[in-house]
Amino acid sequence: MAAEDERPEKAPARPGTGGALLWTAASLPLPGAAHLRMGRRGAGIVILGAYLLGIAALALWLVRLGAHEAGAATVLTGMAVQDRWLLGAMGAVFVIAVLWLTVIVHSWTITRPEGAKFGQRLLGGVVVLLLCATVGAPAAWALHGGYTAYETLGSVFDAPERDDLPPHDAADPWNGADRVNVMLIGSDSADDRYGVRTDTMMVASLDTETGDAVLVGLPRNLENIQFPEGSELAERYPEPYGFDLLLNDVYQTVAEEPDELALDPLSSDPAADTLKKVIGYNVGLDVEYYAMVDMMGFRDLIDAVGGVRVRIEEPIPYGVHGGVLEPGYQLLDGHEALWYGRSRIGSDDYGRMGRQGCLVKYVAEQVDPTTVLTSYRQLAGATKRTLSTDIPQTKVPAFIELADLLTDNGDMSALQLSPPQVSTGNPDWDEIKELVREAIGASEEQGDDLSSEPSPSASGDGAEEGVEGPEEIEDPTLEEWQEWEEDERTEWQRYTGLDEPSPADPGRQVGSEATDLNAICP
Secondary structure, three states: OHHHOOOOOOOOOOOHHHHHHHHHOOHHHHHHHHHHHHHOOOHHHHHHHHHHHHHHHHHHHHHHHOOOOOOHHHHHHHHHHHHHHHHHHHHHHHHHHHHHHHHHHHHHHHHHOOOOOHHHHHHHHHHHHHHHOOOOOOOHHHHHHHHHHHHHHHOOOOOOOOOOOOOOOOOOOOOOOOHHHHHHHHEEEEOOOOOEEEEEEEEEEEEOOOOOEEEEOOOOOOOOOOOOOOOOOHHHHOOOOOOOOOHHHHHHHHHHHHHHHHOOOOOOHHHHHHHHHHHHHHHOOOOOOOOOOHHHHHHHHHHHOOOOEEEEEEEEEEOOOOOOEEEEEEEEEHHHHHHHHHOOOOOOOHHHHHHHHHHHHHHHHHOHHHHHHOOHHHHHHHHHHEEEEEHHHHHHHHHHHHHHHHOOOOOOOEEEOOOOOOOOOOOOOOHHHHHHHHHHHHHHHHHHHHHHHHHHHHHHHOOOOOOOOOHOOOOOOOOHHHHHHHOOOOHHHHHHOOOOOOOOOOOOOOOOOEEEHHHHHO
């Protein structure tokens, strides 16, 4: 009776243990319900009103997000790679979780029967603990994921803004530039050999408006590499003999003496930064950024996104244990995708260069922002272990939007600086710069209308325009017949002497014009 006298006048009686647990459970989907039941109208209205207002605000935000021209998943992914949004979201999750837990516990406190037996109190405590876990576990999961992303972004995208560019402007992240060029590097190291080899090198030139991309592939065995005038490398390896190693040796050469040979010894990875600038110097492009992935790390990245779908036309043997990638549509895991891009059995460096270009295409098409969001934990771990880059964190959202634009609307073409169009043993760098300039110019001019068919020189679809056939010449001579037959042959046939009009390796680009990857990748 004494306890009842202490309750506010007209306060409803407390329910039994079962009723108290039901009202406490109702506070999970409807916070404040138990307070209204117990006559605490002020607290109940404030709690429930704040909850409903929060749901309405969230719904309005989601509607506006869905109407964004870039797409909800792209915007969310862009927010998830920015510290201010991550920290803000983590703070909001923490505060909401604490308040929600407080409401649940207090709901039990004001509804539990007075003088309950030990068993009833124990049951109530267990149920309340389970209700709290329903809120606390997802909140802890979200906070851990947010911290993982925050830590990964801080360690991977920790490069400062470039001093030679204006401060970052989210409204114009590319500072009005028509294109942004990124050096993609695949590095390879092993316990049984010294140093790091950059066996995969390609420059991705991206149109900032359309998302169109030109992949300029550089063979690892390119010789006579030129270095910027006035650099320590140019003085160490002067003309006419110059650098007496291959292109894939530049990274390790600089890594052994970064203070003396690097173009920027203060960069986070002087060797990668120098390789980026040297390649840009040789192909005539300003390569703004690089991204380098260890080959074993590439395997982990593919596994993190659930594999990559590839159409294989001919068996691809790989490894020392007789593995084979069988023909057909295959979902390759990281190990298989790595060998798809690395195997040279029955092929060569240039053949695997072609497959690597196809692999880039397949990954770009299949790994969308939704995949990134749903796989971010695995991606964060794999990225932190294997990816190094000089892309600053402020640019990451812009790159995500650009990648989404490429996936949805962009065309991807390839120009490989390999035979027959380029002599790797004695490359003509002026000619190479012209090839690259024309490839990028063609992409800019043609845009979405870039031909999806290989050029006649690459595919052998017919004779060159304007060349008369021998049947049109009265009594042709043997020399005229031979000249016509030579003109009819594709560039690949003239180079190899084979009857096949084009290479058997998927993605192998032939000819001086960039070729749409849709035409040469199965």
